[in-house]
Amino acid sequence: MHQQIADRLTAWHAENLRDLPWRRNPAGARDAYAVWISEVMAQQTRLSVVVDYFNRWMARFPTVERLANSDQQEVLKLWEGLGYYSRARNLHRAAQIIMAEFGGRLPRTRRELLMLPGIGEYTAGAILSLSFGLPEPVLDGNAKRVISRLWDIDEKIDLPATERRLWNLSRRMVEAAALPGAMNEGLMELGALLCRRRNPLCGACPLRPCCLARERGVQNERPVRSPGKKTPHVEVAAAVIWEGVRGGSRLLISKRPEKGLLGGMWSFPNGARDAADKDLPASLERAVRQGLGVAITVGEQVTTVDHAFTHFRMTLAAFHARIHTGIPRALGVADWCWTTLDEIDRFPCPVPDRKIIGALRDQEENA
Numbered sequence: 001m002h003q004q005i006a007d008r009l010t011a012w013h014a015e016n017l018r019d020l021p022w023r024r025n026p027a028g029a030r031d032a033y034a035v036w037i038s039e040v041m042a043q044q045t046r047l048s049v050v051v052d053y054f055n056r057w058m059a060r061f062p063t064v065e066r067l068a069n070s071d072q073q074e075v076l077k078l079w080e081g082l083g084y085y086s087r088a089r090n091l092h093r094a095a096q097i098i099m100a101e102f103g104g105r106l107p108r109t110r111r112e113l114l115m116l117p118g119i120g121e122y123t124a125g126a127i128l129s130l131s132f133g134l135p136e137p138v139l140d141g142n143a144k145r146v147i148s149r150l151w152d153i154d155e156k157i158d159l160p161a162t163e164r165r166l167w168n169l170s171r172r173m174v175e176a177a178a179l180p181g182a183m184n185e186g187l188m189e190l191g192a193l194l195c196r197r198r199n200p201l202c203g204a205c206p207l208r209p210c211c212l213a214r215e216r217g218v219q220n221e222r223p224v225r226s227p228g229k230k231t232p233h234v235e236v237a238a239a240v241i242w243e244g245v246r247g248g249s250r251l252l253i254s255k256r257p258e259k260g261l262l263g264g265m266w267s268f269p270n271g272a273r274d275a276a277d278k279d280l281p282a283s284l285e286r287a288v289r290q291g292l293g294v295a296i297t298v299g300e301q302v303t304t305v306d307h308a309f310t311h312f313r314m315t316l317a318a319f320h321a322r323i324h325t326g327i328p329r330a331l332g333v334a335d336w337c338w339t340t341l342d343e344i345d346r347f348p349c350p351v352p353d354r355k356i357i358g359a360l361r362d363q364e365e366n367a
């Protein structure tokens with residue numbers, strides 16, 4: 001059965017592969033660097049969004065060497081808006097390791113690839129099979145769904161034992177393939193295009209004769225997932241601190257610590273509301289004092305921004321503010337600086353802060 005599935009996927013892949021920039025290589029074999037970048041960008045991100053980011057990235061950092069020699073802030077700025085910024089930091093650090101320890105070439109073994117920051121089992125398998133033609137398995141969300149239906153796996157997909165079974169089945173399939181990269185990519189593409197999460201297009205599927213879930217009429221019940229947990233909601237306040245009085249020419253931004261959410265990005269000083277705080281301005285005063293060592297006076301609200309992260313939702317309220325006591329110091333932040341609305345675009349900022357910047361510019365235009 002593994003051989004039949006591998007052959008069918010490979011044949012389907014040759015006729016149905018979507019045209020994407022990292023898949024274009026007239027010379028034949030895929031460039032390992034391009035595969036690596038595209039696979040990391042595609043984690044938790046729609047491919048339609050990835051295309052423009054990939055093209056800009058390859059124009060700025062066309063080689064591992066160029067990436068390794070770049071400044072981290074430049075890397076984060078180019079990644080701005082794509083989210084999950086640890087991916088960009090890991091790419092930068094991994095490129096430096098590749099230059100120092102592997103002569104500027106991505107390793108060709110799973111063990112060595114897994115030593116690099118940000119490369120896990122799936123990304124290693126994708127690089128090895130797509131770039132080097134090695135029979136190494138992949139297991140992304142699409143592949144999990146296809147395999148769960150092919151073998152009608154009724155155990156919860158997020159259990160470690162089920163994960164091991166899925167990896168084993170993926171490996172047996174790719175080891176039976178004449179073209180491991182094509183089979184792996186076909187497996188993932190099939191999940192994206194036909195074997196969809198809801199209402200799979202079984203009538204057009206090349207694996208229909210092999211699919212136990214379809215045969216038993218339970219394809220919409222696979223894979224089996226554990227009940228989802230309620231997503232927490234967090235209230236956060238941000239301070240638009242003007243130099244002098246509101247309307248001054250410069251405002252203060254702070255750099256987030258390297259480790260933690262949005263590490264290395266620049267944002268308006270902020271803090272989450274604590275149960276002990278009477279209101280959001282009180283939360284903000286406490287956060288700025290702890291992060292920058294200054295006391296602020298909070299003024300009127302600028303805007304409110306709703307944003308969803310992986311594990312929680314956030315409502316961010318931004319307020320005009322000014323310093324009334326102290327000189328800023330980097331206490332709970334990595335760095336800080338004064339900038340202007342014209343200059344702030346030089347800094348890599350998260351999406352919520354970009355929305356605050358937009359609101360400030362609207363206020364400036366309408367003043």
